[in-house]
Amino acid sequence: MKNILIAISQPEDAKQLISQAVKIAQDTGGKLWIVHVTEANPDDFLAREAGPQYIYDKRAETRKKAKTYVDEQAIKINSEYGISAEGLVIQGAVAKTIKETVEKYNIDLVVAGHRKKDFLYSLFTANRKKDLVDELKIPLLAVPLQVH
Numbered sequence: 001m002k003n004i005l006i007a008i009s010q011p012e013d014a015k016q017l018i019s020q021a022v023k024i025a026q027d028t029g030g031k032l033w034i035v036h037v038t039e040a041n042p043d044d045f046l047a048r049e050a051g052p053q054y055i056y057d058k059r060a061e062t063r064k065k066a067k068t069y070v071d072e073q074a075i076k077i078n079s080e081y082g083i084s085a086e087g088l089v090i091q092g093a094v095a096k097t098i099k100e101t102v103e104k105y106n107i108d109l110v111v112a113g114h115r116k117k118d119f120l121y122s123l124f125t126a127n128r129k130k131d132l133v134d135e136l137k138i139p140l141l142a143v144p145l146q147v148h
Contacts, residue, residue: 001028007112021111032085034070037097099135114142
């Protein structure tokens with residue numbers, strides 16, 4: 001596995017996902033791509049909807065923090081493990097964006113987190129992981145996430 005994508009949604013889950021991906025990268029000599037998918041860029045005039053300025057300011061701040069975080073994690077992986085790693089913050093729909101990133105960077109494996117949800121929750125929400133599994137043509141490692 002030469003290219004491994006780590007799909008990070010929440011920073012508190014990153015440690016578990018990175019740990020699993022690092023083990024695989026060490027065994028295969030692969031490169032890690034830490035990816036966080038975010039909402040549309042608030043600095044893009046065409047992406048804006050009608051609404052108060054503070055919403056755009058908050059979204060821009062959140063996006064900047066996410067970019068800083070994934071870049072820091074990539075640097076940490078490289079320095080601690082000697083594994084090539086790169087951080088990406090990409091805007092768009094999660095499943096579609098990950099699929100496009102997989103194709104663009106020739107990803108061989110996607111590492112993503114999984115939390116057990118109750119039956120009622122699953123009835124009223126979209127199942128993003130199922131959508132992603134259906135769309136990908138490569139393996140997806142679903143890491144069970146610990147409750148914080």
